[in-house]
Amino acid sequence: MLKNYEGINAISEFLKQNDGYAIIIHISPDGDSIGSGLALYSALKLMDKQCTIVCQDRIPQTYSFLQYANEIITPDKAQKFETAIAVDCADVSRLGAANKIFEGAKNTLSIDHHGTNSMFAMHNEVHPYCAATGEIIFELVKTMLGFISSQIADCLYTAIMTDTGNFSFSNTNSNTFEVAAALMRFGANPSELNTLVYRNVPIAKTKLLGFALSTFELKHNEKIGISVVTQQDLQRYNAKGDDAEGIIDHIRDIESVEIAIFMRECQDGSYKVGLRSKGNNDVAALAQNFG
Amino acid sequence: MLKNYEGINAISEFLKQNDGYAIIIHISPDGDSIGSGLALYSALKLMDKQCTIVCQDRIPQTYSFLQYANEIITPDKAQKFETAIAVDCADVSRLGAANKIFEGAKNTLSIDHHGTNSMFAMHNEVHPYCAATGEIIFELVKTMLGFISSQIADCLYTAIMTDTGNFSFSNTNSNTFEVAAALMRFGANPSELNTLVYRNVPIAKTKLLGFALSTFELKHNEKIGISVVTQQDLQRYNAKGDDAEGIIDHIRDIESVEIAIFMRECQDGSYKVGLRSKGNNDVAALAQNFG
Numbered sequence: 001m002l003k004n005y006e007g008i009n010a011i012s013e014f015l016k017q018n019d020g021y022a023i024i025i026h027i028s029p030d031g032d033s034i035g036s037g038l039a040l041y042s043a044l045k046l047m048d049k050q051c052t053i054v055c056q057d058r059i060p061q062t063y064s065f066l067q068y069a070n071e072i073i074t075p076d077k078a079q080k081f082e083t084a085i086a087v088d089c090a091d092v093s094r095l096g097a098a099n100k101i102f103e104g105a106k107n108t109l110s111i112d113h114h115g116t117n118s119m120f121a122m123h124n125e126v127h128p129y130c131a132a133t134g135e136i137i138f139e140l141v142k143t144m145l146g147f148i149s150s151q152i153a154d155c156l157y158t159a160i161m162t163d164t165g166n167f168s169f170s171n172t173n174s175n176t177f178e179v180a181a182a183l184m185r186f187g188a189n190p191s192e193l194n195t196l197v198y199r200n201v202p203i204a205k206t207k208l209l210g211f212a213l214s215t216f217e218l219k220h221n222e223k224i225g226i227s228v229v230t231q232q233d234l235q236r237y238n239a240k241g242d243d244a245e246g247i248i249d250h251i252r253d254i255e256s257v258e259i260a261i262f263m264r265e266c267q268d269g270s271y272k273v274g275l276r277s278k279g280n281n282d283v284a285a286l287a288q289n290f291g
Numbered sequence: 292m293l294k295n296y297e298g299i300n301a302i303s304e305f306l307k308q309n310d311g312y313a314i315i316i317h318i319s320p321d322g323d324s325i326g327s328g329l330a331l332y333s334a335l336k337l338m339d340k341q342c343t344i345v346c347q348d349r350i351p352q353t354y355s356f357l358q359y360a361n362e363i364i365t366p367d368k369a370q371k372f373e374t375a376i377a378v379d380c381a382d383v384s385r386l387g388a389a390n391k392i393f394e395g396a397k398n399t400l401s402i403d404h405h406g407t408n409s410m411f412a413m414h415n416e417v418h419p420y421c422a423a424t425g426e427i428i429f430e431l432v433k434t435m436l437g438f439i440s441s442q443i444a445d446c447l448y449t450a451i452m453t454d455t456g457n458f459s460f461s462n463t464n465s466n467t468f469e470v471a472a473a474l475m476r477f478g479a480n481p482s483e484l485n486t487l488v489y490r491n492v493p494i495a496k497t498k499l500l501g502f503a504l505s506t507f508e509l510k511h512n513e514k515i516g517i518s519v520v521t522q523q524d525l526q527r528y529n530a531k532g533d534d535a536e537g538i539i540d541h542i543r544d545i546e547s548v549e550i551a552i553f554m555r556e557c558q559d560g561s562y563k564v565g566l567r568s569k570g571n572n573d574v575a576a577l578a579q580n581f582g
Contacts, residue, residue: 167458167471168485174475180458181468194459199569200546203513209541210504213497222494250500255491278490 008136011109011125012143016047020081022105025055025072026089027096031162031197033088034063034072036111036133039155040087041068043141046149054078056096065196066158067151075101083107086121088133090114111136131171134159135179150187157188158197166194205243208233212247222256230265241266252276299427302400302416303434307338311372313396316346316363317380318387322453322488324379325354325363327402327424330446331378332359334432337440345369347387356487357449358442366392374398377412379424381405402427422462425450426470441478448479449488457485496534499525503538513547521556532557543567 015021021044025037037053044051045068053068054075063069075098084105089095089112095102102108102121110121113136115128127136134156141148141156148156160180164172167180184190208229216227229244237243244264252260262274306312312335316328328344335342336359344359345366354360366389375396380386380403386393393399393412401412404427406419418427425447432439432447439447451471455463458471475481499520507518520535528534535555543551553565 167481168489170482172475172481174472177468177472177475181465181472184463184465184468190458190463191461195569198459199544201541201544203509203545203547206504206507206541206545210501210506213501214505215501216497218494250492250497253490253492254494254497256494278486 006123008125008139008143011111011123011140014109015044015049015144018083018107019049020083021049021051022078022081022084022098022101023051023053024084024086024089024095024098024102025053026087026094027056029055029057029059030088031063032132032134032159034059034069035066035155035157035159035162036137037087038066038068038072039134039137039141039152039159040085040111041071042149042152042155043145046145050081052078052081054098054101056098062197062200063158066155080104083109086110086112087137088112088114090116091118092120111140129173129175131169131173131176132160132163134163135175138179138183148183148186153183153186153188154193157183157190158193161190161193162197166198202239202243204237204239205245207237208239208243209247209250211237212244213250216251218254218256222254223258224261225251225254225257225259226261226263227251228263228265231267231269234265241272248274248276252278297414299416299430299434302402302414302431305400306335306340306435309374309398310340311374312340312342313369313372313375313389313392314342314344315375315377315380315386315389315393316344317378317385318347320346320348320350321379322354323423323425323450325350325360326357326446326448326450326453327428328378329357329359329363330425330428330432330443330450331376331402332362333440333443333446334436337436341372343369343372345389345392347389353488353491354449357446371395374400377401377403378428379403379405381407382409383411402431420464420466422460422464422467423451423454425454426466429470429474439474439477444474444477444479445484448474448481449484452481452484453488457489493530493534495528495530496536498528499530499534500538500541502528503535504541507542509545509547513545514549515552516542516545516548516550517552517554518542519554519556522558522560525556532563539565539567543569 023037023041025033041053053072055072059069059072078101084102108121110124112126113130113133117126130136138156141152164176212227216225218225227247248260248262258278260276263271265271314328314332316324332342332344344363346363347366350360350363369392375393399412401415403417404421404424408417421427429447432443503518507516509516518538539551539553549569551567554562556562
């Protein structure tokens with residue numbers, strides 16, 4: 001079996017020589033976990049390996065265009081495989097109900113980029129320098145297959161694009177851009193993927209944003225921006241709680257604002273509070289004072 | 292003197308061997324023209340060359356953080372130099388009042404990426420494959436100096452970031468990403484530049500966006516989105532015409548919308564109409580019907 005830190009070549013050899021893989025995407029799946037998981041799944045299929053791909057939670061509609069997205073199943077429907085591979089999971093809690101598959105496997109492997117990774121698998125291939133797990137899977141698939149199909153390139157570009165806020169977050173590094181360049185040469189289409197992921201906004205979400213940007217308040221010399229959305233507001237626009245995502249970024253992006261606060265009423269009448277700062281304000285400390 | 296298409300090495304040699312340069316940024320200057328122009332200006336200064344940098348129009352406040360942005364002057368204030376260099380200008384009309392400087396120069400050079408470039412200079416270094424003129428200036432500065440200062444890297448990253456819609460437009464190609472990777476190694480900071488360029492939004496602009504997203508209309512099975520902003524609306528939010536920029540993108544990004552129409556009343560009571568399509572709708576043909 002594999003040991004820790006043997007590197008991409010060792011994983012590649014292991015996956016080539018063995019068979020029967022269950023790929024696990026984390027709970028509340030995001031673009032990196034879905035794109036990375038599907039890229040690995042596609043590669044194993046191209047190698048004629050028996051494999052499955054599981055996630056406890058529903059895959060957001062946004063990512064349904066990715067190849068094999070419709071083959072992601074819930075853990076209860078998955079058959080047993082010899083090797084379980086956790087993708088983009090920092091600790092065992094991120095596996096959710098798929099933990100049962102992980103615990104039942106003879107070999108366990110974790111491929112991740114979180115610096116906080118708890119090293120919960122038999123082999124942990126953790127690269128905290130990578131902005132996205134997609135960068136690690138890129139090296140793995142290229143090593144295993146010698147090429148990247150255009151469908152796999154789209155999956156990996158989506159993984160990297162979403163985990164770096166389209167190359168705007170501080171995790172973006174020169175390797176991120178180099179992998180993006182390589183993925184384009186293998187057929188990834190950044191403008192199409194941007195449109196598919198970021199430019200298909202539900203009407204309700206746009207209307208809710210219009211409401212929030214018409215009603216936010218500025219306090220303390222316009223340094224603090226506050227936006228509140230109630231259940232009644234959500235109902236008025238036929239919006240779901242998820243549709244409030246991104247409002248806080250618009251408030252934070254106002255030039256005078258240093259701290260943005262977004263409060264959304266939940267169905268039980270409680271409020272979910274989001275905090276975001278520009279620059280170096282310690283929102284974690286502020287959040288504790290709220291507690 | 293230089294002839295057409297001698298390439299980056301020839302321009303590099305010419306600029307090294309001569310002295311006295313007027314760099315011209317185009318009218319209604321954008322991030323690519325400003326960033327590329329300032330990068331070249333910085334490089335010539337590092338080479339102890341006599342040079343000036345001119346633009347007919349005011350440089351938007353957004354780009355004031357770039358090194359030497361405060362040294363950009365209007366054409367009437369510029370002294371005469373032997374060689375004029377147009378940066379990111381597709382034709383002579385883009386020079387505006389700086390055309391006088393261009394016409395009066397002994398040598399003229401144009402560095403541009405527009406496929407429509409009219410080859411108006413003595414030497415035209417036009418690379419339509421490049422997403423931004425910043426990519427060409429990157430090669431030129433690297434060739435001339437053998438390195439890129441972190442300030443020049445910031446200028447060139449800003450040029451490329453803005454001309455590709457932060458790597459989301461269809462002009463983005465693998466070379467664009469490779470240059471971005473190299474610029475990071477030379478010290479460019481994508482997350483900081485994203486914040487400086489995209490995340491310092493005037494309050495008036497955010498409020499105007501809130502208004503527009505609260506009042507837009509959808510027609511033809513929600514396939515056409517229409518937003519209208521009057522002079523009265525601008526005044527209500529203390530907004531300028533420029534603050535309406537970007538509204539049309541939010542309307543186009545609604546999932547059902549195929550064509551977005553944005554109408555803004557001008558001070559003389561006429562309306563400026565913007566059209567944007569998702570995918571392959573021919574907005575140019577539609578615009579002609581409007582004419």
